[in-house]
Amino acid sequence: MDESTTGIITTTEESVVEKPELSLVPPPASEPVDSHSQSHSELTTEELVAKSIAPIKKHFLRPPPLRASSNDAVSQTTANAAPAPSQSSFVKDKKSKRQLKRERRQDQKSSKNICPLIAKTGDITSCPYNDKCRFSHDVEGFKAQKPEDIEGECPFLDSEEPCPYGLACRFLGTHKSKDKDGVLGGKKKMSDECNGLNKDVQKLLWKNKMKFPKADAKLKALGLLGKAKSKTKIVEEKEEDETVPGTCHVTDGNGVSEVNGDLDTKLESAEVPEEDDLDIKVGSDEPPMKKPKSVIEENGNSAKANNGDVTFMEKVVGESCIQTEPEAGMDVTTPEGDRSLKLHPREKKIIDFREKLYLAPLTTVGNLPFRRVCKVLGADVTCGEMAMCTNLLQGQASEWALLRRHSSEDLFGVQICGAYPDTVARAMELIDQECTVDFIDINMGCPIDIVVEKGAGSALLNKPMRIKSIIEAASGTVDKPITVKVRTGFFEGKNRIDSLITDIGNWGASAVTIHGRSRQQRYSKLANWDYVYQCARKAPDALQVMGNGDVFSYLDWNTRKADCPELATCMIARGALIKPWIFTEIKEQRHWDITSGERLNILKDFVRLGLEHWGSDTKGVETTRRFLLEWLSYTCRYIPVGLLDVIPQRLNWRPPSYYGRDDLETLMVSDSAADWVRISEMLLGKVPDGFTFAPKHKSNAYDRAENG
Template sequence: MSVFPAGTAPVKAEYLISVDPLPVPDDDAAEGGGGGQISRHGRDAADTDVNNGGGRSKKERSKEEKKARQGQNKNRRFGKVRDEQDICFKIAAGILCEFGAECKYNHDLQTYLAAKPADLRMPTVDEVLKGGLEGVNTQPTQCPIFEEFGECKYGFKCRYLSAHIRKAPSDDGTETLSLIVDEQKKAHATISAKEVNYIGSETQKLLRTKKYPFTITDSYLRELQEADKREQELEKERKRLKEEREKAAEEGNAVVLFEPEQMQEVMAKDGAAKIQERTAMDVSSAPQADISTPDVPIRFSEKNRLDWKGKSYLAPLTTVGNLPFRRLCISYGVDITCGEMGLATSFLSGSKEEWSLVRRHPSERTFGVQIAGNKPNTLVPTAEVLAKECGSQGGIDFVDVNCGCPIDLVFKTGSGSARIVESLADIYLPPTVLDAPGKLGKAIIGMNKVLGSIPVTIKLRTGVKDGRNTAEKLMTRAVGGSGENGWGVGCITLHGRTRQQRYTKLADWEYIRQCVDAVRAREADEDLPPVPIFGNGDCFSSHDYHSTVEQYHVDGVMVGRGALIKPWIFTEIKEHREWDISSRERLEGIKKLAEFGLSHFGSDTSGINTTRRYLCEALSFQYRYLPIGLLEVLPARINDRAPSFRGRDELENLLASPDSADWVKISEMFLGPAPEAFVFVPKHKSNAYESQG
């Protein structure tokens, strides 16, 4: 066995080039922990350094500031690539345009088709391998969208047009072109393939103009306002009593006034009955309403129970975790999926990009929507819209509140992992007053009201700063429902890291177990129904998943980076094996992801290159997979750095390339040549280069 530096993957001698470990991307910085910003729809925005470190020059910046800006590429721009000569979408779909000559788009179909690039061909993996890694000849082929849906809504704009076009001679000697529709496939696709959770333009308009009716939310927020007023009155009364007590002490009175046990009597004498009533009020006992029948309350016990024990859960992932990638993971066997994180404020502003994040494919058996917000007056109305627009069609199974996002853009608004701090700091515990929930608790209670039977789940980090774990306090408060002085969460996921901690440190699974045991103890003491608790952090194999569940008492493991690097991890988990996946099998998964991308983003020029962009995003993680057949010791560990190695074949070498130009090359195998204007820049600086010769 070779001698490797600590933290280096043990590659067998016959595949080893050098024991020196290769540089690895900084996942923490790329996730946004170092100041990066993530814009909507998973797109990265430029991070302009307006302040420049408080007026200091670059040389004067501290090491911490420099470190904070390492690892992530700023100024990523991915503009849409369109046909040089475009055409009206309705004409392209084979229907009349109601605007006629007044339409601002081109209606000349023949001119458009004459200028349109040649059709593309989606080859099989066999054809790719037989034709060499330079790709195959582009010939007419099947259209992925037509094959799945029985029709292609992109019509004449489709780059696989010859698969669904009929040509017939006309009387004047020219050809008549018509689009083909397969009615049988179309009917079947309505059930098996059609995405759901489309939010109509009218709903978006009502949200943008702030005219959307929030019936239940408005009622709940009024309750909170009244409660806040009573709390303010209570605070004034406590200050007055404290001042009188201090004054009596200064005057030398022998009687100590207003001890805690005398508080209620004093308050009653001073006419503070309303305040006393507030102290006895348990906010969590507020009635919960079913969206379909707002006047009929729903008890916590009637909420849909989440039976998730032993299931695999794909983490909500920005940028890469879109619908096509989730479909790929489903094909590998994942049980639970969740959409990319969306901001509550953007949902409420009717953002088209934000609402695209809630789309669900029928193959997603258990699907949730994740939202981030910092106040009940944004989280609760967002939940109400989700319930009304998506819940009625069975489009969501749960709504997850992100209390663990480390991204600066999210954290600095008081969302994400900032909720851990704020919700604890917001708790006010006077000696004679019942414990009142903080903003997070109030938001979750309100969300439970407006969501009806749909459960609310939360995702937490262990804390914000290293050495100051706080998740246990939140988790024990979050369980239980109406009447049990809890928040009524349906599931808790705990990422075993603080916001401050970097990915180079392993997740703290001992603390996760401590939190699980604390929650289970409270549930046992108060006879509460148990909620599923998932852990998150460093799961990279079937062994990791099953040993973690057994050792740390969690109901399951949420998988994030492990799924990005090897989406087939869910097959390993389900089949209890370590899969030495071949390069051919990996390429088949890449082809499948390309097809799913075309189905979701479109088969026109713009859709193909959007698919290409997100395929390259996925490859910017998958290249980091080190085939386990090359290792001396199993299982592989996620934080082990790979030494310089050679694969077992040419394709395995290509799939391991950190050169972003090679990822574009792989995309060209299935999506055709990339346009000259197409440039892919990944998140991570350490894999952002192209070979210089």
């Protein structure tokens, strides 16, 4: 594999970092193996494949290690890690939100959290807030407790601006500077990322004052505006024109996840409104949101309180919303009038997905650095992680971070998830206004319980009329192509997409991705590609159908395309998580027996891109480490080509315990979280004291008997 082909493999195996001291060398082929491996060796290759056991060459087999695996609830990853507290201690030490907030503020004032402005410039007088700053100004105290620098170079070393983290950078010693603290930077542009949320727009979303004229006009035309009013929000029809039309039916939640991939925290705050109670926050003692005020009333009250607020509201809302009302009005058409002014779905811009390698939107692991790695390895289409519409409409920074795009992503889309036409349409308009994207995907197949319980994701598969309303409202709100991702159905054995495939195209979707599994099935059993083919053949010509499920080699890709020419392309999800070089394999039509050194180089590139994205200070380093560990929980499932008796590897194969061809490869195939941490330490330095890690996503892909 040459440099021009991948662009990411820039060093050979000889340049790999010093290998850990391990005794993992496989025994010679002549030595007998243990009883566990012997029982494995008694089975023929065909019998192993029939039982979904990876047929690994016998002299690489080894006894299973006597340690906890990655499937345990919690993995103790360091010898000096603190013991896990008991359940009773959790109950005893439970703290109120106010107490937690107070502790966070106190922690911010500690010397380890130095003011970013002072860290960047090295000048204690550079902070305009002085004593009122919420961060510490104790430079000497910060230096005294700062962890040691990490080996390597600062990711911002070549930027034309100073390193944004300055004194806080964990690569401070490599800074090129004219002063002793090494604050200045180098020569290139600092960031090529876009799709950040404007602060003024975020404030409007926080205050529930954002207007959505296009979405509301389309909802009104479809008869969907105001159908499910809250009991606490009764607005008379005669006052409808005076009311801010873009008032979001979302709660003003306080739950913001720590980083953009924290799905558990994110979904806890993703309060999808109920049909008859849109504004009462579930599980909260907070009162419902107030009735939205009219523009005149709001401006009048603001003038009494602060004249400056009136100017701000008139400027921001006026520029972003009022000027677009004539355009939005074009969507509001009478049955006999001006129908020709409305764009038909077939007249919109169309993206040709045919033959393109599509990296699926992947929660937590499908972050921007990972997508950049896949782009270099051959991916053509990338899509951001699933974002909840309600959280976007609340202006949550953590949710908007999921929409970030890098300039290298030349064909990029975002994926959103919502339960109701109004929230989806308004989120669409907001994204169209604030972000640069090529298409917007609506997730109607997410199987996660908390999403389904709110009526979104796979729950929509049981409500075809809701699907119709959402697609029609979304496609009528924005001119960008709208795509939909679904599963075969909600319940196993009750597929229903084939009966909706024609309508999905007529409702306004440009493309649909069908995951060949039901929601109830999750990832057990293999994907039902025959059903995907059936849907692709029934789809109208204007609707592109993409398949998804179990594509793990170029042979899988070729088979799917050959069996059904009507299929536009295949979306690759877990296959890219386990071996991101699958895109290179498909384009070059070969099995790549990648070495451990080449795999480590890919991880190095991910770490470098992660530090650029999340930061090179301590917080950024640990965030990068956490996402690296999440990814390693998938890459360990890859079985090197040279160790297999049968090629290619299948996604549902359960590997026995085995050695790699060298110590590093043996470390990489381990399913122990402790070994993943050791790999992270090779790239990001020692973990903090008491560090533990357990993967968020525990797929049952080969933990269920029915996989055989």
